[in-house]
Amino acid sequence: MTITIIIVFEIGLRISGGFLEYSKASNISYTFMLSFLIxxxxxxxxxxxxxxxxFITFIKLYRNKQLEQIKSSNHKKLGKLIFLGLTISSLMGVCIYLFLFLF
Known part of the structure; x- marks a missing residue:
């Protein structure tokens, strides 16, 4: 579902002029927005x-019936870091939307 929304948004953005066109209408600096986007x-x-x-690491351990190794690995720590990265990315995506369409 999320990927569908992102694809529809990206296609609509590109059809209507792209990032450059929308950034011209914004009060936020183009250099700042481009850096933020990158x-x-x-x-x-x-x-x-x-x-x-x-995910691939977990599937391999699951198939080999080595689930106990997950407890001794950095699986949980990496999962938390991934969650943090996805959360930050989501919030930054909302900020980009606000920069382009509201400010």
Whole structure:
């Protein structure tokens, strides 16, 4: 569901002129918004790659019936970091929306 909303938003944004066009109408500096967008994308990509890594690692341990190893690994810590990254990325996405359409 979330990915569908993001795809629809991105297509609509691109059809109607893209980031550059919307940033011209904003009161926020283009340089600041571009830097903010790049940081947002980097955090989102790192969180996604980490999430996939964590999922694949868990599936391998589950299939090999080694679930006890999860307790001794950094699985929980990595999960919390991924949650933090996804939360920050989500909040930054909302900020980008506000920058482009409300300010």
């Amino acid at each position: 940081i947002h994308i980097i955090i989102a990509i790192i969180a996604l790659i980490s999430w996939v890594y964590l």
